[in-house]
Structure formats: C-alpha cells, structure tokens
Amino acid sequence: MNACxxxxxxxxRFLFDKEGSGRKIFSLYKCAGCALELLRPFxxxxxxxxxxxxxxxxxxxxxxxxxxxxxxxxxxxxxVFRLNLRDLDFDDYEKKLEKPFSLDIGCAAGYFVxxxxxxxxxxxxxxVSEPCVDFAKxxxxxxxxxxxxxxxxxxxxxxxTMWATIEHLKxxxxxxxxxxxxxxxxxxxxxxTCRRGISFSKLFGKKWRFYNFPEHLCFFNSxxxxxxxxxxxxxxxxxxxxxxxxxKGRDVKKKIADFFAKRFFLxxxxxxxxxxxxxxxxxxxxxxxxxxxxxxLSPKRN
Numbered sequence: 001m002n003a004c005x006x007x008x009x010x011x012x013r014f015l016f017d018k019e020g021s022g023r024k025i026f027s028l029y030k031c032a033g034c035a036l037e038l039l040r041p042f043x044x045x046x047x048x049x050x051x052x053x054x055x056x057x058x059x060x061x062x063x064x065x066x067x068x069x070x071x072x073x074x075x076x077x078x079x080v081f082r083l084n085l086r087d088l089d090f091d092d093y094e095k096k097l098e099k100p101f102s103l104d105i106g107c108a109a110g111y112f113v114x115x116x117x118x119x120x121x122x123x124x125x126x127x128v129s130e131p132c133v134d135f136a137k138x139x140x141x142x143x144x145x146x147x148x149x150x151x152x153x154x155x156x157x158x159x160x161t162m163w164a165t166i167e168h169l170k171x172x173x174x175x176x177x178x179x180x181x182x183x184x185x186x187x188x189x190x191x192x193t194c195r196r197g198i199s200f201s202k203l204f205g206k207k208w209r210f211y212n213f214p215e216h217l218c219f220f221n222s223x224x225x226x227x228x229x230x231x232x233x234x235x236x237x238x239x240x241x242x243x244x245x246x247x248k249g250r251d252v253k254k255k256i257a258d259f260f261a262k263r264f265f266l267x268x269x270x271x272x273x274x275x276x277x278x279x280x281x282x283x284x285x286x287x288x289x290x291x292x293x294x295x296x297l298s299p300k301r302n
Contacts, residue, residue, distance in 0.1 A: 002042070005173040005218070006228045009033030012040060016206050020213030021051060028211070028219075034227060037196055037219035042170050051215050052129040069109055069135050077111050081163075084192065087240045088273045093188055094119070100158035103182070105175070106165030110136030110143040117141075121159075126151060149174055156184040167193045167216045172228060180233040183276045189234060195270040197221030200244040200261055209245045210268065222270055234274035241267030 003010050012029040015037065020026045029040045067073060085091070094100070100121050104112045107125025109132045116123035124142040127133050136143035144151070149171075160179050166172050179189055194210035195201065196219045201208045210216060220228070226236050244261040245268055247254025261267035 002170075004031040004033060004036055004038070005171055006036045006220075006224045007031065007034040012038075018206055018211060018213055021215070024214075026213035028213075031224075034224040035197070035221055036224045039213060039217050042217060043214040048168075048170075048214060048217075049128060052132075068132075074109070074111050078115050081112055081115050084190075084240075084271050087242075087271060088190065088238055090190075090273070097158055101155060102159040102161065103153070103157045104161045104163065105148050105179075106162060106168065107136070107143055108132045110139065110141035112161060112163060113141045113143055114139065116159075149178060153182060157182055157187060158184055159188050159190070161190045163190075163192050164194075166191055166220070167210070167218055170217055172218060173232065176229055176232045176234075180276055185276065185278050187276045188237075189229065189274045189276070190272070191225070191229070191274075192269060192271045193220055193225065195221060195225075195241060195268050197223070199241065199266050199268045200246065200257070201268040204245060208268070220270070222265075225270060225272060229272070229274050233277050233279075235277055237273045237275055239273075240271045241265050241269060242271065243267045243269040 004012075009031050011032040013032060015028045015030055017025050017027050026039050026043070028037055030037050102113075102116050102121045102123045104110075104116075104123070104125040107113055107127050108129065110125050110127075113123045113125040113136065124144070125136070126144050126146055126148050127136070128145065128147065130145060133143055133145040160183055162175070166175070169175055176189075183189065194216070198221075201210070210219070222239060222241075226239070230236055240262070242258065242262045244254070244257035244266075246257035258267075
C-alpha cells in the first residue's frame with residue numbers, strides 16, 4: 001500500500017467499511033501522521049475512470065449529480081464560483097493582470113472555463129470524463145480530455161484551479177508539484193474540497209454527504225490541506241469554509257446552519273488560495289525584467 005500523499009507516513013488507523021459503487025465494500029483509514037483520511041487500498045485506475053463515463057453526471061444518486069448539464073445546475077455552479085472568488089479577494093489579484101491565462105483541472109462540463117472567459121481570461125480546462133468534454137466542446141469551450149499529470153502545456157498560467165477535484169485523486173501531491181511547475185512566478189492556485197476535522201461533518205459519521213466511495217479517495221482537514229500545498233512551494237493566502245449538509249434547498253434550517261458554518265469556520269467544505277513562491281532562477285529572471293509580471297499578495301490567514 002502507498003504512503004500518505006501529504007506527509008509520507010505509512011501508519012494508518014482503520015475507520016470503517018462502507019458500500020460504494022457496484023455494491024463493493026471500501027475501507028477508510030486515517031493517517032497517523034497528519035490525519036488525512038483515505039481509501040486503502042485505492043481502487044484501480046480503470047475502476048475510477050469508469051465512475052465518470054456513465055450516468056454519474058446525469059442521474060441523481062448518492063455519488064452523482066442530477067443532470068449536471070442542465071441550465072439550472074450551470075447557473076447554480078456559477079453562483080458558487082462568484083461567491084468563492086469574492087471570499088478569496090480574487091479581484092485584488094485579477095485586476096493587476098493583463099491578458100491572463102487560467103487552467104481548471106477536473107473542469108467537468110467546463111463551466112468555470114466559460115465563466116473565466118466571460119471575465120476576459122484566456123481560459124482552458126482538462127477533464128477525464130468523455131461526456132463532459134463532449135458537452136464542453138459543443139459549447140465552444142477550450143477543454144481537452146486527458147490526464148493532467150501526462151499533459152504538457154505550451155505556456156504558463158496565472159491561475160490554476162481545482163474545484164472539488166483534489167478529493168478524487170490518488171496522488172494529490174504529484175498534482176500540486178506539477179501545478180507549481182505550470183504556474184507563472186507568483187501565480188495563484190485555488191483549491192476547494194470537502195473538509196473533515198472540526199466541522200459539521202462530525203455530526204453525520206459514516207453517513208456524511210461526501211463519503212462517496214470510490215469517487216472520493218482522500219478527505220482533508222484544514223491543517224493537512226495547507227501542509228500539502230505549503231510544503232510544495234506555495235504560500236497560503238486565505239482559507240474559508242462553508243456548507244453544513246443540514247437542510248435542503250433554501251429552507252430556514254439550512255440557511256441558519258450554513259451561516260454558522262461560514263461565520264465560525266465550521267463548514268464541511270474548505271476553500272483555499274495560495275501563491276507560487278519564487279525559485280532562484282525565476283527571481284533572477286524577474287529582476288532582470290524589472291518584476292513586470294510578478295504580483296505579490298499579502299498572506300491572509302484564517
């Protein structure tokens with residue numbers, strides 16, 4: 001079995017078994033070193049890829065969406081993007097850039113790609129689901145099908161995002177390392193994912209809404225997510241939590257629980273922005289160019 005992708009530890013404590021796709025039983029463990037929760041052993045690549053090629057995006061289940069390609073879903077997802085970027089003070093970064101480039105990893109139907117294009121960005125995305133890529137291309141979005149770790153890009157990016165993607169990855173450490181390589185000096189990484197630790201997730205036990213196996217492989221808390229990113233060349237700027245999993249739609253109970261989740265850092269979703277630190281050769285190059293493209297953000301730690 002593989003070592004922990006955050007701390008490299010090899011000691012794990014069994015948490016529980018739970019039935020997943022195809023009525024198969026999966027086992028969840030917790031790393032003794034950093035408290036990352038993860039499936040052990042990981043499902044095969046073929047098993048994971050198969051999750052996203054069928055009705056995962058069109059048929060509502062505990063692990064899938066209710067017609068992800070509908071206008072209603074697109075509108076709601078874009079609303080969340082706007083709120084997330086506002087919470088991260090993204091405008092302060094964006095307004096200092098000229099003709100910026102963005103990449104969305106695990107972009108699904110390309111909604112964030114389209115959203116950033118509307119904001120004036122040169123935006124693109126990469127996705128493993130063929131139905132999603134086909135949908136994105138039909139809507140004239142710059143989305144490719146492929147494995148991010150095996151894909152080389154002809155330019156560096158000002159922004160790379162992983163919206164609810166990192167929990168689907170066997171090797172999030174390798175993704176963060178490649179993102180560091182693919183960003184411009186001072187470029188921004190944004191990550192959102194479901195959150196364990198001191199959050200509303202504690203109320204639900206093994207019935208927590210994000211314990212979807214085998215689609216979700218890794219479950220981070222605030223500390224080990226920051227560690228994963230900061231130990232691989234980034235400075236974390238800001239973290240926000242939101243979401244409670246309590247109530248449905250727009251009922252009062254949900255509104256109250258979601259308010260407390262965000263106000264008191266109890267959300268079972270975490271949102272993080274980080275900036276790529278300069279390596280010596282990049283610093284030397286930028287100094288020669290007069291630091292024209294380097295935007296430094298003051299860390300804001302929550």
